[in-house]
Amino acid sequence: DTEVTQTPKHLVMGMTNKKSLKCEQHMGHRAMYWYKQKAKKPPELMFVYSYEKLSINESVPSRFSPECPNSSLLNLHLHALQPEDSALYLCASSAPGTSGRDKNEQFFGPGTRLTVL
Amino acid sequence: KQEVTQIPAALSVPEGENLVLNCSFTDSAIYNLQWFRQDPGKGLTSLLLIQSSQREQTSGRLNASLDKSSGRSTLYIAASQPGDSATYLCAVRPPLYNQGGKLIFGQGTELSVKP
Numbered sequence: 356d357t358e359v360t361q362t363p364k365h366l367v368m369g370m371t372n373k374k375s376l377k378c379e380q381h382m383g384h385r386a387m388y389w390y391k392q393k394a395k396k397p398p399e400l401m402f403v404y405s406y407e408k409l410s411i412n413e414s415v416p417s418r419f420s421p422e423c424p425n426s427s428l429l430n431l432h433l434h435a436l437q438p439e440d441s442a443l444y445l446c447a448s449s450a451p452g453t454s455g456r457d458k459n460e461q462f463f464g465p466g467t468r469l470t471v472l
Numbered sequence: 473k474q475e476v477t478q479i480p481a482a483l484s485v486p487e488g489e490n491l492v493l494n495c496s497f498t499d500s501a502i503y504n505l506q507w508f509r510q511d512p513g514k515g516l517t518s519l520l521l522i523q524s525s526q527r528e529q530t531s532g533r534l535n536a537s538l539d540k541s542s543g544r545s546t547l548y549i550a551a552s553q554p555g556d557s558a559t560y561l562c563a564v565r566p567p568l569y570n571q572g573g574k575l576i577f578g579q580g581t582e583l584s585v586k587p
């Protein structure tokens with residue numbers, strides 16, 4: 356099973372709302388990622404979790420708050436977003452490690468289309 | 473700082489044609505290189521991954537090559553079909569000791585295969 360699932364598929368929220376995006380994988384991967392993608396642009400990395408610990412934060416505004424409750428789940432909590440935060444939010448996972456057997460291939464979910472009004 | 477460039481930005485070909493998509497990167501110190509496909513509004517689908525020690529990988533009608541010394545990778549698509557229409561993204565992963573979790577993407581090539 357090489358599937359990463361994301362919910363919801365679409366989300367519309369006001370600037371004062373609080374919402375969460377969810378991501379799940381059951382491939383035994385220990386690295387999980389959040390990306391933001393605007394139209395006609397490549398994905399931009401936001402956060403990386405490795406073994407449930409935050410390892411990379413690409414200077415993301417605090418209105419985005421990631422959480423990794425366990426090795427299979429990744430959440431992104433949203434609060435007081437701006438219209439310019441409207442984008443496709445992608446989750447990905449990979450098998451981290453220094454072993455030569457770990458390909459570190461990243462698998463992406465289908466994304467959540469977020470619209471901030 | 474690693475930079476990844478994909479040429480051309482867009483490509484339109486008739487069905488059945490063989491085609492090559494290009495990806496270049498500025499720093500040859502990479503861990504691996506991954507090719508993705510993205511359909512409009514969808515997530516990324518991993519097509520091929522080439523480790524830094526490899527020269528090429530094949531999957532069906534797809535063949536990806538890697539020349540680290542010249543900072544280039546190509547994705548060859550044989551006998552193109554309308555279903556191949558999508559945006560193709562190349563991404564480089566730095567060595568594990570240097571931001572090992574981060575993929576650096578090119579801007580993508582938007583491919584259209586006409587019936």
